[in-house]
Amino acid sequence: MGNVIFAPFEVHKQGLRECVINMGINSNNTLFPDGFFVEDKEDVDESGLLASVSVSEFLNGLRDLIEEEFPYVAIRGEVSSISIPRSGHAYFILKDPDAQLKAVMFQGARNRSRFFPKEGDEIIVFGRPSLYRPRGDLQVIVDRVLPYGEGRLERLFNELKDRLDREGLFSQGAKRPIPEFPDRVFVITSPTGAAIRDFIKTARGRLVTSDVIVCPTRVQGDGADREVIFAIDLAESMAGPNDVLVITRGGGSREDLWTFNSEALARRIYSCKVPVVSAVGHEIDFTIVDFVSDLRAPTPTAAAQVLFPSREEYEDALIHLGERLTRSVSYKIMERRHAIKDLAHRLRDPKTYLYESRVTLDDLSYRLERRLTTLIAHEKECLKDLDSRLTFGVVNKLSLSKYNLKRLSSNLEALSPLKVLARGYSLVSRHEDGAIVKEASMVRVGERLVIRPAKGHIKCIAEEIVE
Amino acid sequence: MEEEKAFRFKEAVKELETIVRELEDDTVDLDVALKKYERGIRLIRMCNEYLDKAELRLKELTQDEGGVPLLKDAQLEE
CATH class of the missing domain: 2.40.50.140 (Nucleic acid-binding proteins)
Structure with a gap:
C-alpha cells in the first residue's frame, strides 16, 4: 500500500x-x-x-x-x-x-x-x-x-497579427466599403447571446430598411471558429451586392474571445466577397477578426449604429429640405411678381417716354446752342486778333518806311550839288546838250556855255581854251 | 414592390439636396424652377413614405437536413 x-x-x-x-x-x-x-x-x-x-x-x-x-x-x-x-x-x-x-x-x-x-x-x-x-x-x-x-496567448496573438499584417491582410487598401442602406444584414453570432439582443434592440430605434438575417453559430470554445467560417460560407452563398455581414459576440475573457483570433477565420474573412463588420467583445478588446474585417465596431450596439442611420436625423433633414424647397420657390415667384409690377408701372404712360425725349431734346439743343455761341465767340476772338495784328503790322511798316525815307533824303541832301554851289562853287554846262563840263577840252572856242551858281544862271561864250 | 426596390432612399435625399441648392441659385428660370419644385415635393413624399414603412425584418438562416440553406422568419426573444 x-x-x-x-x-x-x-x-x-x-x-x-x-x-x-x-x-x-x-x-x-x-x-x-x-x-x-x-x-x-x-x-x-x-x-x-x-x-x-x-x-x-x-x-x-x-x-x-x-x-x-x-x-x-x-x-x-x-x-x-x-x-x-x-x-x-x-x-x-x-x-x-x-x-x-x-x-x-x-x-x-x-x-x-x-x-x-x-x-x-x-x-x-x-x-x-x-x-x-x-x-x-x-x-x-x-x-x-x-x-x-507577455503571456502565451498574447504572444500567439501578436505573432499571428504580425504575420497576417506582413501578408497584407489588414491593409486599408483591401477594405471593402460598407454599403449605406444595405439590402440584407447577415449577423453571425450566438442566437442566445447578449450581442444579438443588443444589436437588434439598437437597430429597432434606428432607420432600418434591411432584412436582418441571423446566422446562428457558437462563438466560443474549440471548433467555434470553424462554425463561424461555415456561417460565412452560408451567408456569402446567399448575399447580394448590397449586403453586409456582421460577426459579433459580447464581452468575455481573453480565452472566451479566442475564437476570433483564429487564423483560418481571419483568412476566410479576408477572402469573403461580402463586406464584413466585426464587433467582438467590449471596446477594449481587439481580436484578429477586428483587424481583418472591413470595419471594426467596438461593440454590437455600435455595429447597429454604424449600419443603420439615425431615423431622427433623416426626418429632420427632410423637414429642413422641404422648408428650403418651398422658400426658394416662393422667393422666386415673389421676385418675378416684383419684376412684372415694375414693368407694368413703366408701361402705364407713354407720355413718360415723350417727356423724357423732350427733356433730352431740350438738353441737346441747349448744349448745341451753347457750343455754337462758344464757337462764334472764339472765331470772333481769332478774327479780332488777326485784325489787330494786321493793323499793327501795317502801321509798323509805314513808320519804318517814313523813317527810312527821312534818312535817305537827308543823305541825299548832303550829296546835292546845290549845297556845294551854296559854298560858292558853280556848275558849267554846255548849252547845246547840257553836258557838265568837267575839262576844258570839252569846250570849243565860241561855244555857248551856261554857268550855274547857287542862284540863277549865266549865259556866256568861251573866248579861249587853255589845255 | 418593384417601385419600392427601384427607389433608393439615400439617392432620393441626395437628389432633393441638389434640387434645393439649384433653386436657391438665382439664375434658374421660373418655369424650370417650378418643374424642379414639383419633383422635390414628390421626392419628399416618397422619402416620408419610405420612412414610415421602414422597419426591421428579422430572419434566420440555417440549413435543412440536406444542407440546403433555409431562410425563415426568426423568433428571437429580446
Missing part, C-alpha cells in the same frame, strides 16, 4: 529520504512513524496496522517534507481562474500546457506588489509550496509576482 501512496512521488522518494536523513530527522521522529518510508512492498506489514498513518499524519509529514525540500521557489506559468473573494486574498491557477498548480497570494503580499497579473498573463511567482491539508491541495503561497514577458 505504501508504495502505492507514494507512486506520484516515485521520482522524489530518494531525494525526500535523503533530505530527511540529512536534516537529522530519523525514523524515531514522531512525525514520521516507523514504516513511513518503505524500501519495497515486502517491508509493509500485511495487516497495515504497524505501518499505517492517519491522513493528517501523512499530509503533515508530506507538507513538512515539501516545505523542507522546497523552502522557496520561483515558478513560471500562465495565470487563469483568478478569484479574489471578500477576504482580499487572491486565488489563481498557474498552468502550462501539461500541468497546473494552485496558488494563493494573501492580501498583504498582494498590497505590497506593484504588479498583479490578469487572466492569461504569463508570470513568475516567488513563494513557498505547501500542502493545504483541509483539501489535500498542493499550492504555492506567493509573496511576489513578476510578469514573464
Whole structure:
C-alpha cells in the first residue's frame, strides 16, 4: 500500500529520504512513524496496522517534507481562474500546457506588489509550496509576482497579427466599403447571446430598411471558429451586392474571445466577397477578426449604429429640405411678381417716354446752342486778333518806311550839288546838250556855255581854251 | 414592390439636396424652377413614405437536413 501512496512521488522518494536523513530527522521522529518510508512492498506489514498513518499524519509529514525540500521557489506559468473573494486574498491557477498548480497570494503580499497579473498573463511567482491539508491541495503561497514577458496567448496573438499584417491582410487598401442602406444584414453570432439582443434592440430605434438575417453559430470554445467560417460560407452563398455581414459576440475573457483570433477565420474573412463588420467583445478588446474585417465596431450596439442611420436625423433633414424647397420657390415667384409690377408701372404712360425725349431734346439743343455761341465767340476772338495784328503790322511798316525815307533824303541832301554851289562853287554846262563840263577840252572856242551858281544862271561864250 | 426596390432612399435625399441648392441659385428660370419644385415635393413624399414603412425584418438562416440553406422568419426573444 505504501508504495502505492507514494507512486506520484516515485521520482522524489530518494531525494525526500535523503533530505530527511540529512536534516537529522530519523525514523524515531514522531512525525514520521516507523514504516513511513518503505524500501519495497515486502517491508509493509500485511495487516497495515504497524505501518499505517492517519491522513493528517501523512499530509503533515508530506507538507513538512515539501516545505523542507522546497523552502522557496520561483515558478513560471500562465495565470487563469483568478478569484479574489471578500477576504482580499487572491486565488489563481498557474498552468502550462501539461500541468497546473494552485496558488494563493494573501492580501498583504498582494498590497505590497506593484504588479498583479490578469487572466492569461504569463508570470513568475516567488513563494513557498505547501500542502493545504483541509483539501489535500498542493499550492504555492506567493509573496511576489513578476510578469514573464507577455503571456502565451498574447504572444500567439501578436505573432499571428504580425504575420497576417506582413501578408497584407489588414491593409486599408483591401477594405471593402460598407454599403449605406444595405439590402440584407447577415449577423453571425450566438442566437442566445447578449450581442444579438443588443444589436437588434439598437437597430429597432434606428432607420432600418434591411432584412436582418441571423446566422446562428457558437462563438466560443474549440471548433467555434470553424462554425463561424461555415456561417460565412452560408451567408456569402446567399448575399447580394448590397449586403453586409456582421460577426459579433459580447464581452468575455481573453480565452472566451479566442475564437476570433483564429487564423483560418481571419483568412476566410479576408477572402469573403461580402463586406464584413466585426464587433467582438467590449471596446477594449481587439481580436484578429477586428483587424481583418472591413470595419471594426467596438461593440454590437455600435455595429447597429454604424449600419443603420439615425431615423431622427433623416426626418429632420427632410423637414429642413422641404422648408428650403418651398422658400426658394416662393422667393422666386415673389421676385418675378416684383419684376412684372415694375414693368407694368413703366408701361402705364407713354407720355413718360415723350417727356423724357423732350427733356433730352431740350438738353441737346441747349448744349448745341451753347457750343455754337462758344464757337462764334472764339472765331470772333481769332478774327479780332488777326485784325489787330494786321493793323499793327501795317502801321509798323509805314513808320519804318517814313523813317527810312527821312534818312535817305537827308543823305541825299548832303550829296546835292546845290549845297556845294551854296559854298560858292558853280556848275558849267554846255548849252547845246547840257553836258557838265568837267575839262576844258570839252569846250570849243565860241561855244555857248551856261554857268550855274547857287542862284540863277549865266549865259556866256568861251573866248579861249587853255589845255 | 418593384417601385419600392427601384427607389433608393439615400439617392432620393441626395437628389432633393441638389434640387434645393439649384433653386436657391438665382439664375434658374421660373418655369424650370417650378418643374424642379414639383419633383422635390414628390421626392419628399416618397422619402416620408419610405420612412414610415421602414422597419426591421428579422430572419434566420440555417440549413435543412440536406444542407440546403433555409431562410425563415426568426423568433428571437429580446
